């Protein structure tokens with residue numbers, strides 16, 4: 001099984017399954033659900049960070065890359081998880097954060113001393129007069145510099161407690177080499193590399209004046225960043241038969257291709273682009289507008305045609321739930337199935353985020369203190385400073401907060417996630433939307449995912465075949481996958497209206513999300529996968 005054939009499933013460990021009743025998901029909990037994932041058809045698990053962390057950004061602030069957060073278990077539990085996965089043919093992709101550490105990491109603590117050998121592992125700089133060292137702003141809507149006790153400042157592109165590492169330091173590669181090899185030796189198959197195209201800075205001068213992310217042009221996909229990715233791939237990843245999935249921010253298809261490297265000098269094996277996430281927003285994700293399916297499908301098509309391979313996703317731990325965002329709660333089942341149809345039939349590796357396979361929705365939180373995410377809280381405060389009225393701030397948080405994705409997995413109608421009080425409230429709709437209710441229901445979203453995954457595995461054309469676009473119009477998205485004399489037609493309606501489809505839909509229906517009536521019109525959120533006969537190719 002290569003990463004091209006594999007079905008990927010992302011686990012956000014804090015919210016997946018709690019085995020000891022403290023309300024926090026853990027590694028033993030994951031072990032107890034491996035058979036569930038096996039039945040679903042999963043081959044690779046991307047595990048969001050389980051390393052030691054003070055949890056300011058829930059694991060993306062790492063204080064020790066060689067140990068497990070005790071809330072999640074022990075290294076022995078982790079070894080067992082990897083071994084139990086292997087027994088079932090399920091392999092792990094670890095999250096790897098190379099841009100920053102936690103401010104609680106031993107390197108950072110030591111670096112506060114100007115004479116420490118770790119001083120230059122980070123960017124400590126004096127201010128300019130009574131101003132910050134430069135005008136950069138962070139991804140979380142703050143200034144990118146915070147003050148040290150001695151009056152100097154340190155750089156952080158994310159939260160204050162996530163100081164950026166200095167990749168100009170010759171030891172940085174050596175340190176991460178140790179980390180990467182440590183985990184590869186445990187039998188994991190690859191890494192999902194967090195914000196991997198911002199880790200090398202050209203200089204620390206002021207950035208151009210922009211509304212968001214001032215400084216971006218000083219650190220996005222820099223030559224040195226490319227150089228290090230090539231080195232990591234050649235020296236550490238290839239010799240171990242592993243692969244890299246990059247989380248690459250603010251890039252177009254050209255930059256994405258550059259980040260794949262060349263045949264002889266590879267960088268990332270595939271990456272998560274963000275452009276399709278723009279189809280329902282103005283400039284930044286906090287300003288939502290009506291979802292424009294044609295825009296979404298045009299962007300997907302562009303990435304399909306311009307990149308040899310994509311890491312396809314509609315959801316992760318940073319994004320709202322796709323059925324709330326691109327589908328419809330009124331047509332919950334139909335639209336969740338329709339979205340999965342596209343996700344699993346595009347060319348590339350499909351990534352399913354926990355709960356997506358049962359159509360989990362955005363959460364019904366009632367007040368700000370139900371949210372736990374630092375970004376959500378920062379943006380609330382920033383919006384308040386900008387005099388954005390409360391009703392609109394609330395609208396922003398409700399529709400965009402990362403906690404929409406992070407609420408605990410809905411295993412059954414009651415306490416399936418934990419016997420204790422969950423660290424983040426579970427959506428009330430778990431009474432209706434849950435794994436238990438969908439397991440034996442042949443018509444459920446979960447059953448549809450299982451069938452879809454089987455169809456993908458049984459049809460090489462869905463893995464290696466070319467992507468050939470056919471229609472992008474009024475929410476209708478149709479394309480062929482073609483390999484030799486095999487041809488599959490995928491037709492979906494991403495709208496709540498009936499739509500005409502004037503092309504032929506002749507052939508054998510492999511899967512559809514409605515009863516097989518009314519062949520001419522597409523019903524709201526209808527999806528069909530049709531195997532086109534040889535003679536029609």
Ligand code: TEU
Nearest residue numbers: 057060097139158194195249317318375
């Ligand atoms: O995310 C980076 C990123 O650019 C965004 O998705 C970010 O989470 C935010 O929504 C920007 O507005 C990665 C991780 O996936 C995220 O969970 C971390 O918080 C972040 O890096 C920092 O490590």
Ligand code: CA
Nearest residue numbers: 018020024026
């Ligand atoms: Ca627990």
